[in-house]
Amino acid sequence: MHLSLDTLSILKNRSLSKVTIDSIVQAFLLASGDDTEVIYHRLSAGSYWTLEPESQENPVNGPLETIYLTAGRLKVFRDSEEITLAEGDHISFRPVSQQTVFYGDTESTFLYICSKPVFHHYRCALEEVNHLALTIEQKDGYTSHHCARIMQLSMKVGRAMRLAPSKLYTLQFGAYLHDVGKVRVPSELLNKPGKLTDSEWELMKRHTIYGRDILLETGLPYLTQASLLVGQHHERYDGSGYPFGLKGEDIDIGAAIIAVTDSYDAMTTDRQYRSAKPAPDAIAEIQSLRGTLYHPAVVDAFVKSLAP
Ligand SMILES: [Fe+2]
Structure with a gap:
């Protein structure tokens, strides 16, 4: 299924699975299947969001996690590394090996795609x-x-x-x-x-x-x-x-x-x-x-x- 911003704004108003902390983040489960989930996020300007490593015996087989920025600007911090994502950029991890912090440099919207169901716990x-x-x-x-x-x-x-x-x-x-x-x-x-x-x-x-x-x-x-x-x-x-x-x-x-x-x-x-x-x-x-x-x-x- 092709997703455009127009599609997102239409879906957003339907009865999607949604979770929100108004002043920090809103998240909508757009699609799920075969253990993969696509979650749309809106992160407020000045707010933080993270991906955390899984505590598992064999982290090499951890899920694939991808962030695709649809609008805005995100800063990404890992250890002493810092990168900036602009609209259309994406970043993937397999697995997430250390805490990765995302900062909304402006109000930002992004798709979070994970090859393991996370939304229920997240919600x-x-x-x-x-x-x-x-x-x-x-x-x-x-x-x-x-x-x-x-x-x-x-x-x-x-x-x-x-x-x-x-x-x-x-x-x-x-x-x-x-x-x-x-x-x-x-x-x-x-x-x-x-x-x-x-x-x-x-x-x-x-x-x-x-x-x-x-x-x-x-x-x-x-x-x-x-x-x-x-x-x-x-x-x-x-x-x-x-x-x-x-x-x-x-x-x-x-x-x-x-x-x-x-x-x-x-x-x-x-x-x-x-x-x-x-x-x-x-x-x-x-x-x-x-x-x-x-x-x-x-x-x-x-x-x-x-x-x-
Ligand atoms: Fe107090």
Whole structure:
């Protein structure tokens, strides 16, 4: 069957098997048969996607995996190697021998063809992420689109710090799901208009541990890696944070980034009990806490990435 972009756009609107994390990736199963699947992807600009090696005894016989870029521009990272794919380019692996990270330099659409069925597992994994993110937003009403904003800003900071692509991939999910533990905190507490009592505050602080555990419970490799960031996103550089009171470089750099972007987002968003600060005031406040609450290099990269 010949596939053109026109065909794709027609098929997309039918009842295809579809999975989506709106601000990161959408995937549609276009065709499958004889153990081969053709999956259409749309990756948002600035988002990451990976191919992971299979853990099997004889990797030489692993499936053939091909990416064919139909629109946009993708950067591909393997070890220290970096290549750019433009529209019409393709890249194949047999097998995928090491983690290969794809970065949407612009919004990009591509076909992913794999000689082994992967879509079912893939859909379960992405649906899990989507379900978790939606649950937080529904429960923690005032933070509408908070997850996506924190993720986008954290990725900007991470790129300004030149973090490795695999770290950025972990940061993408850690930042998106940083407050997922709030699904285990009672709604009355999350939406309490007044000040929390000491015991309520202790319970609220546990959203870090709950979040870490929720991601670990999924058993998915990329969420397991992101669990570290989620567990540490309220730690502070001088050791005054929670839940462990970690200090300085003992705090994962991804968590240190989320600490800054989450604080900035909180300062610049209206809350029930106070109105938003103008962005320049929030930036100045974060700069004044450089080296005390916040990692100095993260603050520098944050300021740089917000500069016009
Ligand atoms: Fe939090």
